[in-house]
Amino acid sequence: MTRFLLPLAIFAVLVVFLGVGLTLNPRQVPSPLIDKPAPVFKLHHLHDPDKTLMSQDNLGKVWLLNVWASWCVACRDEHPLLVQLAKAGIVPIYGLNYKDQSDTAIRWLKQYGDPYTVSIVDSDGKVGIDYGVYGVPETYVIDKQGIIRYKHIGPVTVKSLEDKILPLIKELQG
Amino acid sequence: MYKFEAANIFVLQKRIDHYSKFIKQLVAVFSVALLPLISFANEAVSNEAVPVAEDPVLEKRLINLSENLRCLVCQNESLAGSRADFANDLRREMREQMKANKSDEEIIEFLVARYGDFVLYNPPFKANTVLLWFGPLILFVGGTIGLIVYLRRRRTQLEDIPLSESQRLKAEALIKKINKE
Numbered sequence: 001m002t003r004f005l006l007p008l009a010i011f012a013v014l015v016v017f018l019g020v021g022l023t024l025n026p027r028q029v030p031s032p033l034i035d036k037p038a039p040v041f042k043l044h045h046l047h048d049p050d051k052t053l054m055s056q057d058n059l060g061k062v063w064l065l066n067v068w069a070s071w072c073v074a075c076r077d078e079h080p081l082l083v084q085l086a087k088a089g090i091v092p093i094y095g096l097n098y099k100d101q102s103d104t105a106i107r108w109l110k111q112y113g114d115p116y117t118v119s120i121v122d123s124d125g126k127v128g129i130d131y132g133v134y135g136v137p138e139t140y141v142i143d144k145q146g147i148i149r150y151k152h153i154g155p156v157t158v159k160s161l162e163d164k165i166l167p168l169i170k171e172l173q174g
Numbered sequence: 175m176y177k178f179e180a181a182n183i184f185v186l187q188k189r190i191d192h193y194s195k196f197i198k199q200l201v202a203v204f205s206v207a208l209l210p211l212i213s214f215a216n217e218a219v220s221n222e223a224v225p226v227a228e229d230p231v232l233e234k235r236l237i238n239l240s241e242n243l244r245c246l247v248c249q250n251e252s253l254a255g256s257r258a259d260f261a262n263d264l265r266r267e268m269r270e271q272m273k274a275n276k277s278d279e280e281i282i283e284f285l286v287a288r289y290g291d292f293v294l295y296n297p298p299f300k301a302n303t304v305l306l307w308f309g310p311l312i313l314f315v316g317g318t319i320g321l322i323v324y325l326r327r328r329r330t331q332l333e334d335i336p337l338s339e340s341q342r343l344k345a346e347a348l349i350k351k352i353n354k355e
Binding site for chain 2: 026027029030031032033099126128130131132135
């Protein structure tokens with residue numbers, strides 16, 4: 001009987017490993033930027049191209065950087081949630097309009113609502129590369145010291161907001 | 175007889191003439207057909223200044239480097255082979271850095287700082303990749319040890335069990351019986 005136990009144990013370990021592997025999402029590549037200073041940028045406002053926003057301007061407050069585009073279908077999924085979050089006034093959301101056309105982007109915001117304190121334009125995606133963006137939408141939680149504390153890849157969901165993003169914001173603000 | 179032979183040779187000569195004429199025509203037709211190809215080839219040589227990229231040397235370096243980098247959007251493709259917009263952007267970025275005289279190491283460092291080790295098809299040797307690097311070796315050594323232990327144990331199991339005197343006599347009797355039959 002014991003001679004069957006060892007292969008059975010090995011098999012059980014294998015099953016556990018493969019089972020865990022199945023639940024992992026290969027699309028969610030851990031970002032090396034977590035707990036690192038947010039890359040510096042200086043970008044024009046979407047609605048007022050004469051104005052610019054620098055990443056350092058947001059030092060001293062916890063903020064969200066939401067990477068979006070009018071061509072991004074998944075952005076439409078998360079958008080109502082962002083609008084709600086903005087209305088609740090918990091945290092300022094800054095929109096990084098990624099590789100988009102400004103007039104289309106402005107029209108898109110008019111249609112679906114504008115949750116952003118400021119939207120900034122990254123038309124050639126250079127700042128996106130600095131932030132390691134590879135799948136829009138992506139959302140970064142950045143703390144008062146300008147350090148990236150969390151990155152959410154893909155559309156924000158109620159679950160991800162309640163389980164992770166909101167508690168983290170509360171902790172960082174406190 | 176003579177006349178017949180002569181006639182035969184005459185016919186033969188006529189046939190050779192006919193065939194050689196046919197071959198000449200064939201060659202003529204073929205060279206006409208090939209002419210555009212040849213001129214096209216000439217043109218391709220003379221028009222060499224239609225490169226895919228501005229700088230073929232740099233482009234070659236880019237391809238060599240990006241072949242070992244993973245596209246994060248279509249994860250089974252390299253940055254060199256992917257047609258995703260993302261790969262395009264990163265290639266553009268790499269191209270710009272190459273033009274700015276950055277070394278391959280610096281470019282890889284740039285990408286790893288933003289996208290993590292996941293962009294590398296060739297994983298670096300680190301604390302959390304030890305199992306990846308030595309896992310197969312550990313499995314091999316473990317398997318070999320297991321095999322040796324198993325075979326040793328099996329050999330002792332198969333050791334000769336000497337027959338008792340009565341068993342020996344019985345066996346001899348049986349062998350004799352079979353031989354007689």
